[in-house]
Amino acid sequence: MANVKKEAPELECDQCGTTSELTPILTYVHQGEEKHVCTHCLPMLIHG
């Protein structure tokens, strides 16, 4: 069987709580801690 399904971890945005099912989620590291943010919240993150 060539049914190779990747196990995609369900990521959640730390800001708004949306999941990677609905919105692309980016992973980043801040002060040694791994964080997750969706593309909607990323601009807010950049602007502080």
Ligand SMILES: [Zn+2]
């Ligand atoms: Zn978000």
